[in-house]
Amino acid sequence: MSTAAAGLTLRTAEPLTREAFAPFGDVIQAEGAARHYTINGGNTERFHDLAAVEPGVDGRAIVSLFRGQPRALPFRVEMMERHPLASQAFMPLSGRPYLVVVAPPGAAPTAADLRVFLASAEQGVNYAPGVWHHPLLALDAVCDFLVVDRAGPGHNCDEVELPEALLIDLPR
Numbered sequence: 001m002s003t004a005a006a007g008l009t010l011r012t013a014e015p016l017t018r019e020a021f022a023p024f025g026d027v028i029q030a031e032g033a034a035r036h037y038t039i040n041g042g043n044t045e046r047f048h049d050l051a052a053v054e055p056g057v058d059g060r061a062i063v064s065l066f067r068g069q070p071r072a073l074p075f076r077v078e079m080m081e082r083h084p085l086a087s088q089a090f091m092p093l094s095g096r097p098y099l100v101v102v103a104p105p106g107a108a109p110t111a112a113d114l115r116v117f118l119a120s121a122e123q124g125v126n127y128a129p130g131v132w133h134h135p136l137l138a139l140d141a142v143c144d145f146l147v148v149d150r151a152g153p154g155h156n157c158d159e160v161e162l163p164e165a166l167l168i169d170l171p172r
């Protein structure tokens with residue numbers, strides 16, 4: 001961590017691993033999957049039950065596509081959001097890495113609470129209900145993501161402004 005221009009802290013991304021991301025949800029990735037088995041007469045390998053999809057009470061799990069514009073780096077994280085009623089999963093479809101910024105569920109986060117991960121093109125993330133995260137952070141080009149989250153009644157998106165912004169970047 002260093003202090004960049006304008007007195008803001010600069011945090012570089014750490015590699016995304018299941019272990020490091022465990023307090024925030026699941027990593028959706030074939031490599032290292034706990035359960036996988038061959039199906040379809042040997043033609044297909046099933047990497048089974050990789051993420052806990054939770055649509056919540058009265059909710060319905062839905063599948064959407066997000067087409068994200070690339071973010072310029074270093075990026076100034078000024079806000080975070082959470083979905084208190086349900087999980088939200090992102091799986092990259094465009095073959096590019098992206099950034100994931102999270103904080104534990106509970107009180108509104110400060111910059112010091114944030115974790116910054118660099119997700120590879122082969123890694124998806126599933127935010128557990130209530131986990132603070134920054135909206136999609138695509139990199140380098142317009143990127144598509146498959147998203148599994150919730151439709152249903154009730155308020156499912158809280159946004160907060162950070163008391164002090166955090167600059168994030170890739171490790172250089």
Ligand SMILES: NC(=O)N[C@@H](O)C(=O)O
Nearest residue numbers: 081088133134135136157
């Ligand atoms: N608003 C919305 O559907 N997207 C955000 O929740 C996000 O995490 O990108």
Ligand code: NI
Nearest residue numbers: 081083088135
């Ligand atoms: Ni979200």
